[in-house]
Amino acid sequence: xxxxxxxxxQAKLVLLGDMGAGKSSLxxxxxxxxxxxxxxxxxxxxxxxxxxxxxxxxxxxxDTAGQERYHSLAPMYYRGAAAAVVVYDITNxxxxxxxxxxxxxxxxxxxxxxxxxxxxxxxxxxDTRAVTTEEAxxxxxxxxxxxxxxxxxxxxxVSEVFTDIAKKLPRAQAAQPQATGGITLTQEPPQxxxxxxxx
Amino acid sequence: MQASGSDKxxxxxxxxxxxxxxxxxxDFAALLEGGRAQQAGTGPLKPAVIAELRRAASSGGRSTxxxxxxxxxxxxxxxxxDPAQSAAGVxxxxxxxxxxxxxxxxxxxxxxxxxxxxxxxxxSGQEELKQSAAPxxxxxxxxxxxxxxxxGAGTGAPHGSPGAAxxxxxxxxxxxxxxxxxxxxxxxxxxxxxxxxxxxxxxxxVSDRAEAPSPEEIPVSSSALSTDETPEPSSKAExxxxxxxxxxxxxxxxxxxxxxxxxxxxxxxxxxxxxSQAVNEAASTSGQNESDEAWRRERKHMFVLSNAxxxxxxxxxxxxxxxxxxxxxxxxxSFVQDKGDQLQSIxxxxxxxxxxxxxxxxxxxxxxxxxxxxxxxxxxxxLYGQILSILTNxxxxxxxxxxxxDARGLLGGTYTVLRSLxxxxxxxxxxxxxxxLPLPLASTLRHAALTTLQAAVKGVNATWGLLLAGDxxxxxxxxxxxxxxxxDLLLLSNFVRSTDSFRQSESFSPxxxxxxxxxxxxxxxxxxxxxEAGLCLVLLSSQPEQFYTVCPEIAQAAQEQxxxxxxxxxxxxxxxxxxxxxxxxxxxxxxAAGGGSVGTTPLLHFLYKVPSRGQFIxxxxxxxxxxxxxxxxxxxxYARVHAAMFRASEGGASAGLAPQRVHYSQDSExxxxxxxxxxxxxxxxxxxxxxxxxxxxxxxxxGSYIKSQQTDLFVP
Numbered sequence: 001x002x003x004x005x006x007x008x009x010q011a012k013l014v015l016l017g018d019m020g021a022g023k024s025s026l027x028x029x030x031x032x033x034x035x036x037x038x039x040x041x042x043x044x045x046x047x048x049x050x051x052x053x054x055x056x057x058x059x060x061x062x063d064t065a066g067q068e069r070y071h072s073l074a075p076m077y078y079r080g081a082a083a084a085v086v087v088y089d090i091t092n093x094x095x096x097x098x099x100x101x102x103x104x105x106x107x108x109x110x111x112x113x114x115x116x117x118x119x120x121x122x123x124x125x126x127d128t129r130a131v132t133t134e135e136a137x138x139x140x141x142x143x144x145x146x147x148x149x150x151x152x153x154x155x156x157x158v159s160e161v162f163t164d165i166a167k168k169l170p171r172a173q174a175a176q177p178q179a180t181g182g183i184t185l186t187q188e189p190p191q192x193x194x195x196x197x198x199x
Numbered sequence: 200m201q202a203s204g205s206d207k208x209x210x211x212x213x214x215x216x217x218x219x220x221x222x223x224x225x226d227f228a229a230l231l232e233g234g235r236a237q238q239a240g241t242g243p244l245k246p247a248v249i250a251e252l253r254r255a256a257s258s259g260g261r262s263t264x265x266x267x268x269x270x271x272x273x274x275x276x277x278x279x280x281d282p283a284q285s286a287a288g289v290x291x292x293x294x295x296x297x298x299x300x301x302x303x304x305x306x307x308x309x310x311x312x313x314x315x316x317x318x319x320x321x322x323s324g325q326e327e328l329k330q331s332a333a334p335x336x337x338x339x340x341x342x343x344x345x346x347x348x349x350x351g352a353g354t355g356a357p358h359g360s361p362g363a364a365x366x367x368x369x370x371x372x373x374x375x376x377x378x379x380x381x382x383x384x385x386x387x388x389x390x391x392x393x394x395x396x397x398x399x400x401x402x403x404x405v406s407d408r409a410e411a412p413s414p415e416e417i418p419v420s421s422s423a424l425s426t427d428e429t430p431e432p433s434s435k436a437e438x439x440x441x442x443x444x445x446x447x448x449x450x451x452x453x454x455x456x457x458x459x460x461x462x463x464x465x466x467x468x469x470x471x472x473x474x475s476q477a478v479n480e481a482a483s484t485s486g487q488n489e490s491d492e493a494w495r496r497e498r499k500h501m502f503v504l505s506n507a508x509x510x511x512x513x514x515x516x517x518x519x520x521x522x523x524x525x526x527x528x529x530x531x532x533s534f535v536q537d538k539g540d541q542l543q544s545i546x547x548x549x550x551x552x553x554x555x556x557x558x559x560x561x562x563x564x565x566x567x568x569x570x571x572x573x574x575x576x577x578x579x580x581x582l583y584g585q586i587l588s589i590l591t592n593x594x595x596x597x598x599x600x601x602x603x604x605d606a607r608g609l610l611g612g613t614y615t616v617l618r619s620l621x622x623x624x625x626x627x628x629x630x631x632x633x634x635x636l637p638l639p640l641a642s643t644l645r646h647a648a649l650t651t652l653q654a655a656v657k658g659v660n661a662t663w664g665l666l667l668a669g670d671x672x673x674x675x676x677x678x679x680x681x682x683x684x685x686x687d688l689l690l691l692s693n694f695v696r697s698t699d700s701f702r703q704s705e706s707f708s709p710x711x712x713x714x715x716x717x718x719x720x721x722x723x724x725x726x727x728x729x730x731e732a733g734l735c736l737v738l739l740s741s742q743p744e745q746f747y748t749v750c751p752e753i754a755q756a757a758q759e760q761x762x763x764x765x766x767x768x769x770x771x772x773x774x775x776x777x778x779x780x781x782x783x784x785x786x787x788x789x790x791a792a793g794g795g796s797v798g799t800t801p802l803l804h805f806l807y808k809v810p811s812r813g814q815f816i817x818x819x820x821x822x823x824x825x826x827x828x829x830x831x832x833x834x835x836x837y838a839r840v841h842a843a844m845f846r847a848s849e850g851g852a853s854a855g856l857a858p859q860r861v862h863y864s865q866d867s868e869x870x871x872x873x874x875x876x877x878x879x880x881x882x883x884x885x886x887x888x889x890x891x892x893x894x895x896x897x898x899x900x901x902g903s904y905i906k907s908q909q910t911d912l913f914v915p
Contacts, residue, residue, distance in 0.1 A: 019611060028703065040699035041612025044708025044723070047751060063704075067611045069590060073709060076743060 017087035019066030488520035559598030619697030792904035
């Protein structure tokens with residue numbers, strides 16, 4: 001299935017954030033151009049792929065569930081990821097706190113070269129904003145994250161987030177090998193999941 | 200009220216129950232009385248003061264009792280003792296639903312109320328009282344023995360005969376009146392257990408509950424969900440706060456205490472009224488609750504609450520708005536538990552209320568569908584199983600750490616799964632039969648599907664693989680040594696089917712198979728290979744390492760293979776038919792086997808189960824059963840026949856007796872014939888005019904026809 005795309009750089013990307021922040025909506029907007037006003041809660045983690053030919057990148061996107069019960073499984077998803085998008089809801093201050101927690105966890109336990117972006121979603125609801133752009137921007141600058149305020153509903157800045165990440169991907173590393181189930185030849189240690197990370 | 204009589208079995212659990220019920224009751228008392236504990240101040244516990252306290256408590260209890268029976272309770276009624284009352288409770292059209300009166304009616308004197316009143320007397324203190332061994336309590340424990348649960352006659356009443364329905368539970372209205380008594384009980388227990396600080400250590404059952412079952416053959420990630428990762432505030436804090444409020448009580452003088460008792464009796468009466476008002480107000484802001492007309496009209500309710508009374512799930516309405524209602528359920532159940540017994544069911548007019556305790560949860564069904572108690576119990580157990588399938592039994596540890604834990608956060612996003620399960624009980628006999636429904640498919644296609652599935656399972660090193668189409672199974676790959684439990688399959692299938700996010704993209708999810716291993720979870724890969732047909736590939740593995748990377752590719756291969764062999768097309772064609780969704784049509788069966796279009800055959804519907812395969816088949820519902828009322832009546836009718844046949848084999852006093860082999864019944868709606876043998880079970884519904892001989896003949900012919908077609912009808 002991926003033979004014809006051998007020249008593409010494959011990159012594993014994970015979305016993290018509080019439940020209801022809009023992770024799935026962002027991904028669906030980006031991958032399928034769809035938006036649903038009522039998006040069902042994600043259960044477990046959804047797996048989607050999106051090719052950006054202009055960037056010569058194929059993203060393998062893990063859209064994780066935000067619920068508390070799945071937290072201990074998160075390392076399984078972000079381990080070996082080349083990039084992460086941490087999503088919060090600009091109308092919900094708690095989700096921003098949660099986003100900072102995720103960013104911290106990724107910095108501590110994730111791939112050290114991981115490219116991270118912070119997405120303040122639901123920018124179309126700026127009237128009821130609870131997190132200021134300045135505050136989020138300051139946090140992102142401090143921690144070396146890309147920052148965008150996005151709206152999956154209004155299709156605002158969605159592709160920009162992923163384009164930013166695609167541009168930043170280290171070109172030297174060819175295909176991120178963990179993508180297709182082949183034997184991993186490079187970066188063996190970081191990709192070997194520690195026994196489930198959950199027990 | 201029916202209560203399990205076996206003292207022997209109850210005895211080891213009694214202590215545990217008593218302690219958790221006490222906590223629960225304490226919660227409830229706090230709910231009713233608002234800030235009582237807030238006046239807390241600590242003081243030394245003097246034995247003399249404690250003894251006085253107990254005396255005060257017992258006299259206070261009596262006064263509550265007499266007040267209750269004088270002012271609210273006209274008389275204690277036995278079943279059908281007062282025709283006027285039974286008419287009010289059951290027959291009068293407007294109150295045919297007992298919940299109509301739950302909070303508003305002044306109609307009391309159900310037998311349940313009576314036992315609640317008795318709770319006002321200190322004779323129900325049980326173990327805790329015995330342990331403290333104060334003379335005041337000795338006489339009370341003696342009295343406790345004489346109190347026997349009511350007989351089971353109420354539940355034995357024939358369904359659908361409102362006139363004969365027992366009046367004692369004709370309305371649950373008495374509950375509201377009984378609340379002060381419950382509150383009293385809670386208070387008493389709190390006080391009677393005043394003792395050295397060690398009495399407030401976390402309950403000893405913590406270790407029991409956290410105990411991990413022995414590992415199974417197939418490795419399962421042990422309890423890996425977050426349920427055990429971040430413990431809630433420890434039980435130490437719980438015990439501390441309890442201790443504080445008791446300390447305050449103990450430091451007061453006797454006189455103050457008695458006064459306080461009386462004040463509290465009054466206050467709790469007022470708060471009961473206030474509670475119903477508050478609940479109504481809450482409903483207007485947060486959602487449906489029990490005072491909502493539409494809510495009361497629902498034929499079947501299911502509730503899940505923690506044994507501390509916290510709402511977890513309500514099939515209808517908003518569980519937040521129903522908090523007051525759930526608290527009442529908790530009070531009822533913990534009250535009976537305090538007597539070392541367990542509340543089983545209550546018959547209230549057309550409604551049957553069934554109670555089940557599982558782990559840290561109480562599950563309650565309130566049904567007017569006419570299903571028997573055994574069916575509702577099984578459904579509640581499955582509902583609990585579905586909760587475990589999402590959370591694993593790690594959730595029990597959370598409750599062990601903190602009995603007041605709120606489980607709703609953990610279940611977030613999965614209420615559709617639980618609701619869908621509850622809805623499936625209305626149309627799907629899979630739970631009752633403990634078997635799954637295969638999609639009829641030509642054997643060559645089935646073989647192709649199975650080969651593909653087995654290759655996929657092997658490719659990803661999975662343990663089980665399923666190919667589902669809607670609520671039916673196209674193929675199942677399972678190790679010979681550990682076939683999937685039919686109820687696990689039912690829960691898994693429901694979980695997959697009812698989760699919309701799986702339809703949007705291929706997904707991975709942890710899932711627990713509670714009948715296989717409730718302590719751990721498997722990693723499930725879910726991919727809809729054909730959206731319209733609902734053709735879905737599910738792979739289950741206990742080893743995540745390769746699983747997550749290999750699955751998408753393997754699924755792609757499987758999808759191509761299924762398409763090229765024509766399986767996808769055949770399944771899509773079968774599922775395309777909106778009315779039948781892949782089921783058999785009675786009209787397509789040969790005439791000899793009872794087939795034929797409406798009016799030409801007496802056969803209306805049937806269930807045919809092959810126990811050795813763990814599968815059953817049933818035809819699509821068609822005229823004349825396709826009206827709403829006929830549809831709604833069908834599964835309960837099957838359930839009653841099934842319960843009648845298997846009652847003997849389902850434990851209880853008559854355990855060990857063989858089930859009935861043949862069951863024939865006829866009423867104005869339908870004729871039913873059921874036949875059970877080790878090879879197969881048939882349950883057939885004929886039109887009401889069918890005579891016995893025709894029914895038996897058709898049943899035989901149907902059986903032999905299905906046998907001749909079994910390669911196409913069943914999954915190998």
